[in-house]
Structures are given as structure tokens and as C-alpha cells.
Amino acid sequence: MRDGNWQKFWVNMSEEKYRILLSGYIDNELSPDEKQDFEVHLEGCAECRKELESFRKLKEVTGAMKYADIPEQVWEGYWSSLYKRMERGVSWIFISIAAIILLCFGSYHIFIDFFLNSEVPLLLKIGIGCGIFGLIVLLVSILRERLFAKKRDRYDEVSR
Amino acid sequence: MTKENCDDAKLMVQIRKGDQSAMRELVERYKIKAYHLALGMVGNKDEAFDISQEAFIRVHKSAGKFNADQRFFPWFYSIISNLCKDCLKRRAKWESKQIDIDDNDFLLVTETNPEKIILKKEAARNLRKAIMLLDLSSREIIMLKHFRDLSYDEIADMLKIPKGTVMSRLYYARRKLAEILGEYE
Numbered sequence: 001m002r003d004g005n006w007q008k009f010w011v012n013m014s015e016e017k018y019r020i021l022l023s024g025y026i027d028n029e030l031s032p033d034e035k036q037d038f039e040v041h042l043e044g045c046a047e048c049r050k051e052l053e054s055f056r057k058l059k060e061v062t063g064a065m066k067y068a069d070i071p072e073q074v075w076e077g078y079w080s081s082l083y084k085r086m087e088r089g090v091s092w093i094f095i096s097i098a099a100i101i102l103l104c105f106g107s108y109h110i111f112i113d114f115f116l117n118s119e120v121p122l123l124l125k126i127g128i129g130c131g132i133f134g135l136i137v138l139l140v141s142i143l144r145e146r147l148f149a150k151k152r153d154r155y156d157e158v159s160r
Numbered sequence: 161m162t163k164e165n166c167d168d169a170k171l172m173v174q175i176r177k178g179d180q181s182a183m184r185e186l187v188e189r190y191k192i193k194a195y196h197l198a199l200g201m202v203g204n205k206d207e208a209f210d211i212s213q214e215a216f217i218r219v220h221k222s223a224g225k226f227n228a229d230q231r232f233f234p235w236f237y238s239i240i241s242n243l244c245k246d247c248l249k250r251r252a253k254w255e256s257k258q259i260d261i262d263d264n265d266f267l268l269v270t271e272t273n274p275e276k277i278i279l280k281k282e283a284a285r286n287l288r289k290a291i292m293l294l295d296l297s298s299r300e301i302i303m304l305k306h307f308r309d310l311s312y313d314e315i316a317d318m319l320k321i322p323k324g325t326v327m328s329r330l331y332y333a334r335r336k337l338a339e340i341l342g343e344y345e
């Protein structure tokens with residue numbers, strides 16, 4: 001960088017520093033030294049004065065607003081509705097366990113009855129076996145894709 | 161000792177042991193806070209309510225993982241914040257268009273003077289739109305400072321970032337917000 005560029009760079013850097021202090025200044029979060037330093041800069045910097053004014057306006061606009069609240073009776077019923085949800089969560093766990101057990105049991109019996117049955121033609125066994133195998137591979141592949149997508153999602157920020 | 165005098169970490173220990181009344185006390189203590197924090201991030205009352213409840217369910221489920229030396233609120237906040245992020249991600253996935261924020265009056269005017277109220281309502285609508293156009297981390301810090309009036313130390317604690325970062329993040333967020341609002345004028 002040429003000398004002039006360096007100078008410009010440093011001026012920009014220190015201006016950026018004061019801009020950030022501006023936030024602390026308006027929120028009363030600066031140390032006495034920082035505050036004094038900033039006030040001296042403010043005297044001579046029209047840009048900072050302009051931005052300070054726009055931030056003050058912002059504070060005024062937001063200060064005239066509050067979060068929308070929900071009716072009191074909803075708050076009163078909050079715990080009971082939450083409790084129901086927690087209970088339901090527990091029942092889902094049990095239902096899932098039951099479903100898995102039944103599914104395993106059922107498939108085991110189908111396997112025994114169908115594939116170990118000597119009356120069923122071999123060709124039919126092979127055909128159905130291939131079909132089931134294909135379905136399992138597909139299922140695993142979809143599951144893996146979903147899991148992978150979920151993992152990746154966690155790392156990129158939502159910016160909208 | 162009554163539950164009301166218990167600090168949060170002690171309540172968590174009791175929750176871990178399966179004490180339902182400790183859970184209830186914690187919920188009473190934080191339900192409104194949780195709702196407001198979520199509302200500021202997702203901008204929709206129903207979703208915010210749902211997130212607040214889901215956050216408590218997670219607290220209940222992972223009470224075993226909570227370390228008694230840890231402070232409860234920053235931990236709880238990170239649960240809420242993650243749920244909000246998931247919610248926004250789902251929304252971005254399912255809706256190609258921007259949601260109509262005008263229908264979701266998540267910020268209301270405090271003005272009672274009928275002459276001023278129309279003007280303020282217009283300003284509120286613009287502000288709601290502008291806030292939802294901010295990126296997530298800007299929106300988060302604006303909501304914490306402007307609508308919860310937390311100190312920089314408190315915000316640093318919740319977001320697990322240094323105090324200096326709070327100041328700079330807040331500066332850039334305000335600049336963005338002022339820019340967006342400027343376009344509406």
C-alpha cells in the first residue's frame with residue numbers, strides 16, 4: 001500500500017472504533033475514559049453526530065413499543081398444557097417401544113412362515129427377498145441422507 | 161425450605177430427582193421471559209408460545225445433563241435460541257415467500273393518546289417489518305437491548321460472547337436497522 005492509502009486505512013480504523021463506541025455511549029456502557037475520548041471525537045465528527053441522532057431516534061421508536069402479550073387465562077393454563085405435553089411425550093416413547101417390539105416380532109414370524117416354508121416356490125422366495133432387500137437399502141439411504149442434512153444444517157446460519 | 165426461595169440451580173437438582181413441583185416453580189418463574197425471547201426472534205405469537213413450552217420440555221428431559229455449578233438462565237436461553245433457529249429454518253424451507261408479518265402483531269404501541277396512536281401504529285408496522293428483515297444475530301441483539309433492556313454484561317452472559325463484541329454487534333445491528341427503516345420513510 002502507498003503511504004496515502006495507509007493513512008486512509010488508519011483513519012478508517014479509528015473512525016470504525018469510534019462508531020462502535022457510539023453504541024456504548026448511547027447505552028451508557030462506556031468507562032469514564034472511553035466516554036471522554038468519545039465526546040472529544042464527537043465534537044469534531046459530523047458523521048458520528050448524525051449517526052448518534054439516528055440511533056437516538058431508533059431508541060425512541062422502540063421505546064414506544066412493547067411485546068404483544070397473551071391473555072391472562074392463557075398464562076394461567078400454561079402449566080397444565082405444558083404438563084399434558086410432557087405426559088404425552090412419555091406416552092410416545094412407550095408407544096414407539098411397543099411399535100418396535102411388535103414390528104420385530106411380526107417380521108420374524110413372516111420370515112419363518114414364508115421363507116422357511118417348503119411349499120412356497122423358490123423363485124417366489126427369491127423375488128420377494130430381492131424386493132425386501134431393495135426396500136431396506138432405500139430406507140437406509142434415505143435415513144442417512146436426512147441425518148446428514150440435519151448435521152450440515154446446524155452449521156450454516158440462517159440469514160434472511 | 162419453600163420452593164419460591166430456591167435458586168434456579170437448586171430447582172434443577174430437584175427436577176432431576178423427579179420433583180414435579182420444582183418444575184412447576186421454574187416454569188412460573190420463566191414462562192413469560194421465555195415467551196418474549198422467542199417472540200422477538202420468530203415474530204409470531206403462536207410459534208413463540210409453542211417454542212417456550214418446547215424449551216421447558218427440553219429442560220425437563222435434559223435436567224440430568226445440567227451441571228449444578230452452571231447458571232440456569234444462559235443455559236436455558238441457548239435452548240430457546242436453538243429452537244428459534246430451527247423454527248426459522250423450517251419456515252425458510254417450507255415458505256418460499258416472506259411471511260406476512262403484518263398479521264402477527266408481535267410488537268404493540270404503548271401510546272394511549274388517540275391523536276398520536278395512528279402515527280405510532282404506522283411506525284410500529286415499519287419497525288416490525290424492518291426487524292424481521294434483519295439477520296438472526298442482529299435481530300437477537302436488538303431485541304435483547306431494546307425490548308428487554310438488558311445491560312451489556314447480561315447480554316454477554318446470555319450469548320456467551322465478550323462485552324466488546326456485544327457493543328460492536330449492537331452497533332452494526334442498529335446501523336442495519338436504521339438503514340432499513342430509512343428506506344420506508
Ligand SMILES: [Zn+2]
Nearest residue numbers: 018045047048
Ligand atoms: Zn466519527
